[in-house]
Amino acid sequence: MKSEPIRIMDPPVGMEVALDASSRLQPLVDAAVAGDRDAFRTLVEPSLPRALGVAAILTRSESDAADAVQDALLSAWLGLRSLRDADAFPAWFRRHVVRAAMRVAKRRGRVVALDLDQPDDPAALDRAMARRTLGRAFDRLGPDDRLLLALHHYLGLRVAETAGLLGIPQGTVKSRVHAAMDRLRAAYDAEERR
Amino acid sequence: MNDDIEPRVRELLAERARVAPETVERVARSIERLPDRRVRARTTIPLAAVAAVLIVAVVGIAVATLVRRPADVVAPASPLASATDSPTMTASPTVAAASPTIQPRPVWAMSVADHLDCDGPPSTMGMDVPARPGPFDPGQTPDDALQNILSTYRSLPRTGYTAALVTGDWALHRYLLDGEAKVHIVSTNRFPDVPEETRWEVVGLRACDPSEFALDDLEPGALTDWRDAGGRRLRTDVINSLAGPAHCGWQRTVFLSLGPDRAQYIRDPRHELEDETVMSFDPDVALPDDATDTGFHTDRWHMFTIPSGRAVYMRTADGAYERWPRARQRIGCA
Numbered sequence: 001m002k003s004e005p006i007r008i009m010d011p012p013v014g015m016e017v018a019l020d021a022s023s024r025l026q027p028l029v030d031a032a033v034a035g036d037r038d039a040f041r042t043l044v045e046p047s048l049p050r051a052l053g054v055a056a057i058l059t060r061s062e063s064d065a066a067d068a069v070q071d072a073l074l075s076a077w078l079g080l081r082s083l084r085d086a087d088a089f090p091a092w093f094r095r096h097v098v099r100a101a102m103r104v105a106k107r108r109g110r111v112v113a114l115d116l117d118q119p120d121d122p123a124a125l126d127r128a129m130a131r132r133t134l135g136r137a138f139d140r141l142g143p144d145d146r147l148l149l150a151l152h153h154y155l156g157l158r159v160a161e162t163a164g165l166l167g168i169p170q171g172t173v174k175s176r177v178h179a180a181m182d183r184l185r186a187a188y189d190a191e192e193r194r
Numbered sequence: 195m196n197d198d199i200e201p202r203v204r205e206l207l208a209e210r211a212r213v214a215p216e217t218v219e220r221v222a223r224s225i226e227r228l229p230d231r232r233v234r235a236r237t238t239i240p241l242a243a244v245a246a247v248l249i250v251a252v253v254g255i256a257v258a259t260l261v262r263r264p265a266d267v268v269a270p271a272s273p274l275a276s277a278t279d280s281p282t283m284t285a286s287p288t289v290a291a292a293s294p295t296i297q298p299r300p301v302w303a304m305s306v307a308d309h310l311d312c313d314g315p316p317s318t319m320g321m322d323v324p325a326r327p328g329p330f331d332p333g334q335t336p337d338d339a340l341q342n343i344l345s346t347y348r349s350l351p352r353t354g355y356t357a358a359l360v361t362g363d364w365a366l367h368r369y370l371l372d373g374e375a376k377v378h379i380v381s382t383n384r385f386p387d388v389p390e391e392t393r394w395e396v397v398g399l400r401a402c403d404p405s406e407f408a409l410d411d412l413e414p415g416a417l418t419d420w421r422d423a424g425g426r427r428l429r430t431d432v433i434n435s436l437a438g439p440a441h442c443g444w445q446r447t448v449f450l451s452l453g454p455d456r457a458q459y460i461r462d463p464r465h466e467l468e469d470e471t472v473m474s475f476d477p478d479v480a481l482p483d484d485a486t487d488t489g490f491h492t493d494r495w496h497m498f499t500i501p502s503g504r505a506v507y508m509r510t511a512d513g514a515y516e517r518w519p520r521a522r523q524r525i526g527c528a
Binding site: 035060103167 | 205210212
């Protein structure tokens with residue numbers, strides 16, 4: 001099966017965007033279960049940029065993100081036999097990515113301040129300052145909040161998809177995203193007062 | 195903060211999510227290095243058979259609270275063969291769940307901390323069932339799920355667990371020491387929202403303080419054995435110290451947490467964290483006149499405190515005194 005080319009700047013519509021029709025997933029999954037790495041590659045490769053993007057948001061490090069996604073590839077490869085529904089592969093693989101990235105994210109604690117390039121234009125400086133402040137505020141959030149905001153605002157998952165991914169009710173997703181945004185606003189205010 | 199935060203958050207996340215094409219390619223190449231997968235039978239079939247047998251056994255004894263087993267009972271060779279070793283739990287009826295994601299929840303699973311035999315208050319780690327589901331790695335069996343969570347909670351015992359109660363959908367792993375339950379870990383495969391996967395996932399964890407675990411059952415370095423003047427083990431909410439994490443290069447740094455307010459003191463032999471402490475670490479100082487011998491000790495250090503609390507003093511095995519300064523605020527490794 002021909003796979004889509006790797007794209008780095010896909011619009012945030014979900015990691016499964018580049019996968020072909022789900023009816024074609026079953027033979028690929030069957031082949032991968034039998035040990036066919038090319039079939040597995042065809043399944044996962046279109047998702048890798050988005051997977052790395054989510055992992056980079058959660059881990060705040062490109063190298064950690066790469067490690068996390070490689071862990072996810074390994075766990076998905078080894079656990080493929082447990083997948084009951086081939087059509088669910090994209091969401092299933094995304095769950096592996098999120099788990100692996102969260103493991104890394106939860107090992108990290110202290111907030112690291114980012115260096116700010118100083119542009120000459122005062123307006124650009126203001127924008128850069130605001131972006132830096134927002135970045136620092138985001139870094140003050142816990143891994144769970146960062147995860148929810150990444151799923152919601154980066155991947156653009158629907159509430160039902162997020163609920164399925166995390167195994168929590170849809171109402172809980174809504175309330176937690178709302179609470180995470182409140183905490184982000186509070187963190188932003190705190191950063192502005194520094 | 196103004197209301198246009200959401201677009202700015204999306205911009206920020208898109209920026210944070212940017213990774214180099216070389217990184218994508220490197221990760222894609224790693225697929226070639228995936229290990230060969232051995233063909234093996236699905237474990238769910240024997241598990242289901244075992245579970246069915248256990249359900250019958252458990253239901254038969256579920257009329258009341260079970261009798262606590264004697265302290266000298268030896269754990270069975272197979273954890274999943276120990277359903278009748280569920281001393282304090284009733285395999286009782288289930289209740290309708292408030293959550294649509296984990297249901298129905300057995301009564302015994304909803305307050306596992308109540309059934310622990312802790313010498314003091316349970317530790318703060320973990321949660322009862324129902325709980326906020328974390329993204330713990332699932333497994334194909336309850337034992338797999340248990341092993342996955344042990345990699346998350348380093349201060350839990352690595353060994354010594356038995357599966358005390360297993361029904362078709364629920365399992366309770368217990369860590370017993372001298373017949374007393376010190377850790378309860380509940381896992382389930384009741385996830386109607388994720389029907390595409392065979393998975394057992396830990397959804398409940400309650401544990402006594404790590405000082406109540408057998409040292410031999412812990413991962414080396416996961417807990418420092420602090421004792422009082424009488425040689426009694428000290429709870430980790432009284433005193434706890436751990437070496438810094440390797441991924442920050444802090445293996446030689448020691449972070450000491452002391453007292454109910456968890457004041458943090460740092461042994462900083464490389465002087466890397468002096469900006470974070472109220473004074474510097476000193477490996478060889480005179481013990482202040484106002485120092486008080488706490489009696490707290492390990493095999494390496496014997497601790498003294500001073501009234502100001504700005505540092506603690508440690509007598510080393512060779513009789514020298516080290517000064518460990520207090521952190522301005524609790525810190526960790528990014």
